[in-house]
Amino acid sequence: MSQIAQQVFNALQLGSFYALIALGYSMVYSILMLFNFAHGDVFMVATYIGYFVAVGLLGLVAASMLPLPSWALFVLTLVLTMFLASFVGILVELVAYRPLRDAPRASAAITGLMVGIFMETGVLALLGASRKDFPALIPPQTFQLGPIYVTNLKILTLGMTLLLLVLLYLLIHHTKLGMAMRAMSFDYAVVPLLGIPMNTVISFTFALGSALAGAAGILYGMSYPVLDPYMGVIIGWKAFVAAILGGRGSIFGAVVGGFMLGAIEILVAATMPSTMRDLIAYSIVLLILTFRPYGLFGEEYSARLRL
Amino acid sequence: MSISVSSTPFRRSLRSKLQALRDVPVGSWFLGAALAVLLEWYIGPALAYALGLGQIPAIFGLSLILKKPWLIPSVLLYLVLIYGLPLAVMARLSAGLIRRLEARLSTGVYVGLHLVLLFFLLWAWSSADDYRLLVIRLLAINILATMSLNIVNGWMGEFSVSVAGFMAVGAYVSSVLMVWGFVNDDVFGPPVFPPQLAPMAFPIVLVIAGAVTAFSALAVAIPSFRTRGDYLAIITLAYVFIVRSFFENMEFIGGPRGFMNQPEVAGFPMVFFWTVFGIWVMRNYVTSILGKATNAVRDNESAAEMMTINTRAVKITAFLTHAFWAGVAGGLYAHVIGYINPATFDIRRSAEILGMLYLGGLNSITGSLLGPVLFMFLSEVLRPFQLLKWLVIPVILIYAMIRRPRGLMGFQELRIPFLERRRIAREEEKLHGAAGD
């Protein structure tokens, strides 16, 4: 019993990462009808940004130039990383997608993939192949809740994710830019009517997605403190699959898909050899998509490649 | 503004020069190339030594451009003397003769003759250097894979990324069969058949590997009935991950460590034959009504269905053809390199082939040849950079995509003047024939 509860927490933690990243895919899809194939690497770059922010701030604290308690340090790191990461997303859109807005979407997919490869190689070239250890911003603690043991990191991850989701909801539903985003996901042509330039909305969406990826990066780095340039490929593609599983362009779907993929993976890992995890997780995804081709919450939508 | 640019005298004279080059029959170029190969064979090493290059530049000295820029003049001189001069001389001298000879050939003999010539030329050229031999075989394999991918992504207008997965299945199946059958191996024990038979059996093994790959491709072909566009792309993506994970879990063939000991059966003739054969078969397919139906599915699927096209059969055939030839390409790859592991065929490999395809151009056989050639040229130039290569290639591809979103030869084919004249003659004959009755 406690075993199961333990695994539920693990699944929620893993699902949190996937959900936060999957949101970036879904939001961009909902307004531009294209998948940002570079988003996994945006997550990776954001995590590295988080690493440097954290190391820098910890250095300031150690030199007693910044007298902050650890929780404040964490919040500061998170906010700063999210802010910086948002520019990565804006930049990716500017380079890879904006010049191709009227081109066939397959071409945009290629540029996205290439920007991703560029970022991986760039990080590899700048920082070398050695892995970086994410510093412990908050000293780990373990609580006992009845029969189960939970680390403060798991609770923090889950809590932060929920908080960010609520903030995102408020942002999308109660700000002008958020409303423009929603309007655009219905119809491209409405946006100018709201008095906001379309490019602003698009940049904002990319910024939002990358900021969430930045948050995911910090939380991920704190839980699995080894960073390498290919983490974006591994985690990013999975988050992508989670976004699909929920239904493309559906923000609610992305969150559910993220938590579902987390649950599937933990379930497989708990019951089978760990090397089988990807094999079974992806097979399940393939099966789900074969029988529900539009994802769990997606609508049938005849999106064609614009050739 | 582009109009005024295109009509500058320089452009115009360049165009007329190019037109003059186009009029030189392919056969003359081949003669020139033959002369170049002979020259390189006899005086290449001495010339290279005299010019301070040490040895003959393997791939036109491309990798020297960035590694030892001060050698560029020597390389250029070498290229002009060994390649440029014979080509120019022969193109000039033999054009008239070759043109008269050509006129007597039937189209079939013309094509066959040129293929045989091409084969011997490439073989002779690449035999001068082991590295050349490796690069040219890899190029052929990439062409095969790119062309097969073009059927699904270009002709049928889907966005499939599973090519790496297909290559992996083909590579593993063929490797296991060859090692089991013809090699004394730790895992599979002594060979089942006499090892001398390996080269003879390899084509059969490749066909089996291709067939198994095609069968596994049903996993993406069947969902394609109901799914198009992005979702199908995801399914093909999942396929790549599943295949990779599957082979990582197959401990008896090495798991993540990989699998080796493949017999050396994929020499240049073998690779050349399979590439040409594959291109021929796929060309036949996409020019037939049965194959062109992929275009109808791409341009308007519902109209295709109602105009009696069995869209399910079309989709299955397109995916399975793609998978078969990508599987064959994978099988050849495994035996050229002599070692494979699951990471060889990760999503990066797919991105690479996709890059070649979209660089060359969709819905184009010429594009499927041009893309890999340019891509390999590029990666040859950038080879000294090693890691940084993957910083430059994406930038170039992004630039190419922005400038020509359909690729260099998208929806076009290179017209060989001779074949073009024959085609026009045929058309006219048909028109007159029809008017006669």
Add this chain to the structure above:
Amino acid sequence: MALLEIEGLTHWFGGLRAVYNFHTRIEPGEIRGLIGPNGAGKTTIFNLVTGYYRPTEGRIVFLGRDITGKRPNEIGKLGISRTFQNLRLWTHLTALENIMLAYYGQIRYGLIGAFFNTRRRQEEEARIEVEAMDLMRMLEIETYAHRVVSGLPYGIQRKVEIARALATKPKLLLLDEPTAGMSPAEMLETMEFIQFVRERFNLTIWLIEHRMKFVMNLCNWIQVLNFGEVIAEGPPDVIRDHPDVVRAYLGEMVEI
């Protein structure tokens, strides 16, 4: 025997009823009209007959065979072909290729032929090409044969689409607003053209049209659809004065 017989055809899109209890019986040689305001369900009926949608209820019998729920390509092969309201040509292909592809259902060579370019395939495709060219000549569009359709004038594209529909050798041809976007003069031309095609190919024609004049002059029997239900049917002069029809069309059609 009737060519086409439809009984109790009903179709729902989710919670929306597009067609309700539609009946008809079309005899060989007819030119049948289906009219009604926008969104009345006319195109839905065509989509049901050609198998693009599977009907919620009802039965469609063509030449004595139940074709309800068959796939569109099978129905096409049995002898029902159609054109579309907004042209649905294969835009990257030439006019000739568009028409040749519609012979897909009549091809007798298999994959071996396709892959290895056998003599049989060559002969068959040469024959199809000749036939397609003949067809184009008959419709007087042969000069456009080797041009990519997306660059052709609208009227020619319409003819190519009809030629493509004819290439499947239909017995029943469904025309979905054949005069959409045409001037009155072009409309008259199209009227003659449809008559010509019907006689030349011995066809039965069922058409959806918005222009009353066109329908009244061409059709021998007209059904009027409103909100998915037939509100009137009969020969042109009955329909013209039918009070329900006038009411349904009030404000919809200025030009009667």
